[in-house]
Amino acid sequence: MEPLARMKELVEQITEHNYYYYTLDQPRINDADYDKLYDELVSLEKETGQVLPDSPTLRVGGELLKGFLPYRHRARLWSLDKAQNQEDLLAWHNRVVKFVTDYNAKNPDAEPLPHPAYVIELKFDGLTLNLTYENGELTQASTRGNGTVGEGILQQVRTIRSVPLSIPFTDGIIEVQGEGIMGLSVLAKYNETAAEPLKNARNAAAGALRNLNPAVTAQRKLDAFFYNVGFAEGVSFQDHAEMQQFLRDNRFRVNPYVKYATTIEEVQAELTDIEAKRHTFDFLIDGAVVKVTDMRTREALGYTDKFPRWAVAFKFEAEEAATVLQSVSWEVGRTGKITPVARVEAVELAGVTVQNCTLNNIGDIERKGLKHALGTLVAIRRSNDVIPEILGKADEEQGEEILFPTVCPSCGMELEQRGAHLFCNNKLGCRPQIIGRITHFASRDAMDIESFSIMTAEQLYDDCEVRDPADLYGLVFDDLIKLERFGERKAQKLLEALEKSKSRELAAFLFALGIPNTGKATTKMLADHYRSLDAVMAATAEELVGLPDVGAIVAESIVGFFQDPVMADSIARMRGYGVKAEAEEAPVVRGDSVFSGKTVVLTGTLPTLSRDEAAKLLEANGAKISGSVSKKTDYVLAGENAGSKLTKAESLGVAVISEEEMLEMLK
Numbered sequence: 124m125e126p127l128a129r130m131k132e133l134v135e136q137i138t139e140h141n142y143y144y145y146t147l148d149q150p151r152i153n154d155a156d157y158d159k160l161y162d163e164l165v166s167l168e169k170e171t172g173q174v175l176p177d178s179p180t181l182r183v184g185g186e187l188l189k190g191f192l193p194y195r196h197r198a199r200l201w202s203l204d205k206a207q208n209q210e211d212l213l214a215w216h217n218r219v220v221k222f223v224t225d226y227n228a229k230n231p232d233a234e235p236l237p238h239p240a241y242v243i244e245l246k247f248d249g250l251t252l253n254l255t256y257e258n259g260e261l262t263q264a265s266t267r268g269n270g271t272v273g274e275g276i277l278q279q280v281r282t283i284r285s286v287p288l289s290i291p292f293t294d295g296i297i298e299v300q301g302e303g304i305m306g307l308s309v310l311a312k313y314n315e316t317a318a319e320p321l322k323n324a325r326n327a328a329a330g331a332l333r334n335l336n337p338a339v340t341a342q343r344k345l346d347a348f349f350y351n352v353g354f355a356e357g358v359s360f361q362d363h364a365e366m367q368q369f370l371r372d373n374r375f376r377v378n379p380y381v382k383y384a385t386t387i388e389e390v391q392a393e394l395t396d397i398e399a400k401r402h403t404f405d406f407l408i409d410g411a412v413v414k415v416t417d418m419r420t421r422e423a424l425g426y427t428d429k430f431p432r433w434a435v436a437f438k439f440e441a442e443e444a445a446t447v448l449q450s451v452s453w454e455v456g457r458t459g460k461i462t463p464v465a466r467v468e469a470v471e472l473a474g475v476t477v478q479n480c481t482l483n484n485i486g487d488i489e490r491k492g493l494k495h496a497l498g499t500l501v502a503i504r505r506s507n508d509v510i511p512e513i514l515g516k517a518d519e520e521q522g523e524e525i526l527f528p529t530v531c532p533s534c535g536m537e538l539e540q541r542g543a544h545l546f547c548n549n550k551l552g553c554r555p556q557i558i559g560r561i562t563h564f565a566s567r568d569a570m571d572i573e574s575f576s577i578m579t580a581e582q583l584y585d586d587c588e589v590r591d592p593a594d595l596y597g598l599v600f601d602d603l604i605k606l607e608r609f610g611e612r613k614a615q616k617l618l619e620a621l622e623k624s625k626s627r628e629l630a631a632f633l634f635a636l637g638i639p640n641t642g643k644a645t646t647k648m649l650a651d652h653y654r655s656l657d658a659v660m661a662a663t664a665e666e667l668v669g670l671p672d673v674g675a676i677v678a679e680s681i682v683g684f685f686q687d688p689v690m691a692d693s694i695a696r697m698r699g700y701g702v703k704a705e706a707e708e709a710p711v712v713r714g715d716s717v718f719s720g721k722t723v724v725l726t727g728t729l730p731t732l733s734r735d736e737a738a739k740l741l742e743a744n745g746a747k748i749s750g751s752v753s754k755k756t757d758y759v760l761a762g763e764n765a766g767s768k769l770t771k772a773e774s775l776g777v778a779v780i781s782e783e784e785m786l787e788m789l790k
């Protein structure tokens with residue numbers, strides 16, 4: 124196709140997408156695909172040296188919605204130049220450095236511009252807000268609109284609790300800019316009871332702020348972060364930090380995640396760090412923004428038609444895509460829970476090919492409006508390190524119905540619905556459940572039965588009638604030797620490993636049992652507290668709820684588990700075979716250490732100690748180890764790739780120490 128014809132086509136398509144995205148808050152394609160079209164247009168314009176008069180590359184944002192009063196911003200609102208990768212970022216940095224060098228050479232008499240230093244902020248994914256304060260009173264709030272004129276949404280913005288209605292600065296008019304957002308936990312909570320669940324926090328925030336009924340906006344419980352003073356009478360700032368301080372002093376919510384860097388290498392390292400942490404924030408970000416800190420340099424650099432030359436948005440790899448939902452299968456887990464697993468048409472997502480997605484449970488399928496979505500386009504997202512999840516339908520088309528099973532796909536037993544989940548209760552006769560339970564029982568953090576794998580569990584189920592972890596202890600040499608791929612040595616080794624496991628301590632044994640809703644931290648705590656299996660088994664729900672990190676659901680799970688005759692019988696048989704499950708001897712505790720009586724949380728990978736070793740060492744010095752960070756935490760011991768616990772510690776002002784510092788403190 125002729126470049127010009129293709130450009131016309133692209134202008135038309137992008138204009139249409141912009142309308143759906145900016146005006147209706149109902150994007151029809153995902154951002155990655157949109158960016159591809161946009162980039163193609165930009166490069167064609169460069170190649171041909173021509174820009175069509177109605178090209179979207181000339182504009183910021185979109186059309187105004189009728190029903191809102193137009194508002195003319197006192198200072199223009201800009202879009203941001205984009206860097207898709209480190210190379211783009213470096214090119215931007217080089218342009219800035221060159222500009223500053225040339226500028227200083229050309230203006231020998233003026234005070235030279237400083238060597239560029241940068242600030243890195245998160246790029247919040249919500250709706251741009253411009254707030255106007257006159258003599259200290261909030262008098263107007265508007266969307267970005269086309270950058271010059273936006274829509275007045277004062278009534279809507281007033282519903283955001285963190286937006287100040289009046290501020291200490293009362294000497295004239297100022298305009299501050301920020302982003303209206305919906306917290307991810309707020310969105311999840313809203314969706315729990317919503318008749319129509321919201322798919323995405325960005326659209327939820329943008330849609331609420333541009334809803335003509337402020338009562339709807341209020342229900343969404345929005346929040347906002349502010350990052351810029353766009354216009355101010357009689358106020359000027361030397362650098363970004365000073366401007367931020369002004370925002371804070373005037374009680375605007377400024378996001379705590381702000382980093383300063385003096386070299387581009389530091390900027391690059393910071394960007395990598397933010398991308399790794401992106402899922403630990405309770406709000407959506409689609410990148411990070413790098414800005415020159417010095418205000419005189421910003422002014423000298425100036426603006427293009429569309430964006431400031433002193434800032435660049437570093438975009439993260441897309442983590443959302445649309446693809447066809449092909450089928451749904453049902454998997455039985457070790458607790459009997461039935462999980463729907465979706466097969467989708469292969470699609471590229473953040474660098475990996477995705478074919479399977481989780482759907483969580485039947486309640487989730489209904490809540491996300493997916494009941495009739497087979498064969499249609501769905502939106503998928505990769506979150507953290509779990510397998511991708513389906514967010515909802517990607518278009519209006521009706522597909523075939525996803526039929527929910529009434530009997531177990533594996534054993535045929537009738538299923539029971541508990542809450543949003545389906546369960547197969549056939550604990551003694553449902554193969555995948557039993558194999559899952561036995562494999563978990565043998566795993567490293569549990570009974571640590573060496574060389575045991577899921578394959579071993581399958582073989583033992585099929586050929587030795589092992590139906591319960593207790594059956595493992597009844598196995599003899601003659602049973603094992605007849606198994607495929609089992610030689611004398613292997614059979615002997617497994618028997619020895621089983622024998623050895625009988626001495627595993629109580630905490631490991633409790634974890635091995637696989638009590639629903641109880642992880643390693645909880646079973647360890649139970650073992651430390653009760654110090655005997657009989658005492659744990661006799662604990663009441665009331666008693667359990669009084670223990671750290673145990674809520675009503677966990678307490679009920681524990682009590683219910685030990686009341687189940689199948690489990691009680693299994694435990695009795697194991698003890699009959701000689702499984703001890705005794706508490707570890709209480710370590711000798713030093714009372715005079717700095718950690719004595721302190722609560723410590725461990726996170727990330729430590730340079731020399733394993734987390735367990737560090738925890739033991741701290742406990743021997745009188746510390747209490749906890750699984751979650753709160754105001755009561757005294758120290759967070761953080762290693763590499765520390766995630767949300769570190770972020771939380773920083774936001775609560777809890778002391779963060781490294782392994783080296785801990786060892787120093789123990790001297």
Ligand SMILES: NC(=O)c1ccc[n+]([C@@H]2O[C@H](COP(=O)([O-])OP(=O)(O)OC[C@H]3O[C@@H](n4cnc5c(N)ncnc54)[C@H](O)[C@@H]3O)[C@@H](O)[C@H]2O)c1
Pocket residue numbers: 140141143144145150151152153154155157158183184201202203204244245246247248250251252267301302350412436
């Ligand atoms: N899917 C679609 O149909 C569709 C359509 C249009 C645009 N888009 C997406 O939107 C992007 C373009 O968006 P744009 O021009 O509205 O915005 P932009 O990416 O150019 O970014 C500018 C905006 O970033 C926001 N921002 C967030 N944090 C900030 C910070 N710390 N400092 C400064 N600004 C910050 C501001 O609100 C500002 O208006 C595209 O790349 C595309 O991904 C998607």
Ligand SMILES: [Zn+2]
Pocket residue numbers: 455531532533534535536547548549552553554
């Ligand atoms: Zn079953």
